[in-house]
Amino acid sequence: MLLSVLLLLLLVSDSQSTHFRGTMVTYYPMETNSDGSISTCTLSFRATSRSNEGWYAVQMVMEDFPRQSISLTHTNGSKEVKTTNTPISMIPIQFAFLVDGNALSCTDGVYLPKFVFPTPEHGARFYSPVNQTLEIKIRAEANQSRIDGVLYSGPYNVVKGSSGSGNFTLKWTPSASEGGQSHPICFIVQASSSYGSEAEDLDYAATERQE
Structure with a gap:
């Protein structure tokens, strides 16, 4: 199966918590295993200035697609055709991360635990x-x-x-x-x-x- 990741990255402002600034991207892994599975999938974000500091809310949807059209039979006996453009399943994931200021030292055991x-x-x-x-x-x-x-x-x-x-x-x-x-x-x-x-x-x- 081929997998795509739909990523929505939102910057949450403390002063305007109901307003968001975000970007939607679709990511397709460049490499897959022979069975269609993915061994490594990395999404990265790089902060370039202090203006990037703050909490970010991330919403992801993982979708898998058949390599060719397939027919699925549901438990109630009904059938459904999935094409290469129709996802078989969709799994939503939500999490948040904090972009903080630079540490005075990046040596483990000094400021970093x-x-x-x-x-x-x-x-x-x-x-x-x-x-x-x-x-x-x-x-x-x-x-x-x-x-x-x-x-x-x-x-x-x-x-x-x-x-x-x-x-x-x-x-x-x-x-x-x-x-x-x-x-x-x-x-x-x-x-x-x-x-x-x-x-x-x-x-x-x-x-x-x-x-």
Whole structure:
């Protein structure tokens, strides 16, 4: 399948929150795998001056198209023809990001938080039996900033905890319905100066409990 991404980038003004300035673009990946899937898809934004600082709201719609006309049969028995110009599915995604001022130093551990032990390494893969609580210990340091928060994405039932500046925990108890599946958990830590760390991405596989 061929994939396109419709991207709407909006700059939200604090003083005029009901007014937006935005750009709509359509992005088609230049390279696809032999089966039509996409291994890498990167959308980038470069701030060139202080006038670019502020919060940006991003709305994306991912669409996939057949390489040739196909006929789909729905559960009610009806049929539908999809051409190469008709998307098979549309998946909306919305998120926001902040373009902040330059840090006085880009060295990790000075103003920008730096992960230290016992934080798991980026890309690590773990296995956890269902109905057993898994605890992820996160610790970060920054000499010139106070670390006061952690942002994460993952399963809906992840519980966040804190035990002082720069020390956090994420706890997750996979249910039986989540057994046999892989669940990514990603997180960053944030300093009071609004500086953030690099993202850590982990992969946890919920396994059936061994008797």
